Amino acid sequence: MAIALCPAGTARAIQPYVGGFKCANQLEAAVCISSALILERRQGALANSFKRRECSTLVVRGRGLLYPTITVLRRAAGCVGQKGVLAVQDGSSPHVEEERAEQAWDNAGSPNAPIVPTSDLVSLQIPKPLSITDLALPPRHGSDVRVAYQGVPGAYSEAAAAKAYPRCEAVPCDQFEAAFQAVELWLVDRAVLPIENSLGGSIHRNYDLLLRHRLHIVGEVQLGVHHCLLGLPGVKKEELLRVVSHPQALAQCEHTLVKLGVAREAVDDTAGAAQFIAAHQLRDTGAVASARAAEIYGLEILMDGIQDDLDNVTRFLMLAREPIIPRIDRPFKTSIVFTLEEGPGVLFKALAVFALRSINLTKIF
Numbered sequence: 001m002a003i004a005l006c007p008a009g010t011a012r013a014i015q016p017y018v019g020g021f022k023c024a025n026q027l028e029a030a031v032c033i034s035s036a037l038i039l040e041r042r043q044g045a046l047a048n049s050f051k052r053r054e055c056s057t058l059v060v061r062g063r064g065l066l067y068p069t070i071t072v073l074r075r076a077a078g079c080v081g082q083k084g085v086l087a088v089q090d091g092s093s094p095h096v097e098e099e100r101a102e103q104a105w106d107n108a109g110s111p112n113a114p115i116v117p118t119s120d121l122v123s124l125q126i127p128k129p130l131s132i133t134d135l136a137l138p139p140r141h142g143s144d145v146r147v148a149y150q151g152v153p154g155a156y157s158e159a160a161a162a163k164a165y166p167r168c169e170a171v172p173c174d175q176f177e178a179a180f181q182a183v184e185l186w187l188v189d190r191a192v193l194p195i196e197n198s199l200g201g202s203i204h205r206n207y208d209l210l211l212r213h214r215l216h217i218v219g220e221v222q223l224g225v226h227h228c229l230l231g232l233p234g235v236k237k238e239e240l241l242r243v244v245s246h247p248q249a250l251a252q253c254e255h256t257l258v259k260l261g262v263a264r265e266a267v268d269d270t271a272g273a274a275q276f277i278a279a280h281q282l283r284d285t286g287a288v289a290s291a292r293a294a295e296i297y298g299l300e301i302l303m304d305g306i307q308d309d310l311d312n313v314t315r316f317l318m319l320a321r322e323p324i325i326p327r328i329d330r331p332f333k334t335s336i337v338f339t340l341e342e343g344p345g346v347l348f349k350a351l352a353v354f355a356l357r358s359i360n361l362t363k364i365f
């Protein structure tokens, strides 16, 4: 199953809706959902019916800022009980994404229900498109969830993804922005985001990312982070002049690194630091990273368990396009962001809302 979009080659992805592509004054989107369905939307008019056809493609077309909403896609997917998949186009060369629809969607609407009315259509921002070349998409290997993480293989975020979704396909992204966009553009199902560490505290930058994007927290996982000092084979730790790693990892190993008397340099992720040393054969440079990173990049473990506290735990959030609707049969954790007008006692009053309903607060940020 495959889709190619926008023959003119000017399509731009629209965030955060699935399959939204703005092309000049027209919108085109396509999603591949099954081998037996086409959703047709006529130019300039709102379609209100789905047509079943012998075709492997679901296509939605419209003029202006129409957008195929998740409702549309869900409903369409409901026709065949399969999950939709999206193709992305950037610039003039058409990119085609292929994927098997593997998961049945919950609560898919009736195929005959009306499409979202025009009044519901909202203006959408048009972000810089994420191109397929920005995010290499390996084959699925039968895994059931694709999880984007920031870093390269061997990063702790990859381990967190595997802990949360043991059969997942972890998709490396060079930046958190790319991981978020990958979810928003339906290239992956989830993104994993480190949010807090037992030694370093809150990761403020990532809280800001949560505010800037419209993804929802659907889970969390706590991972024991066991840092090693890595170097090229044959190198002794006394020979190191500098150590590179993610700033959080460097902070978590402060005591050891101070004792070693090395310069510290921050890079994007721990495993990336290991990869960098291996790629440039840097004999005077060490990396703070996982034992798995040592294995992947052919480095030696010069010191093991170098974090300042043996119980070094990082909490990671799992993000998805859609929220989980909390059930009442078990407790759910919810994150709320709000602002208050300046004034005496306003914070007290806001918190009273929770206290009066016996809602336990685990963290105020």
Ligand SMILES: O=C(O)C(=O)C[C@]1(C(=O)O)C=C[C@@H](O)C=C1
Residues within 6 Å of the ligand: 151, 154, 155, 156, 157, 158, 194, 197, 203, 225, 246, 248, 249, 268, 269, 270, 271, 314
């Ligand atoms: O660089 C990595 O390996 C990451 O997964 C990032 C990260 C972080 O951002 O805190 C995750 C866990 C550790 O606390 C150190 C680094």
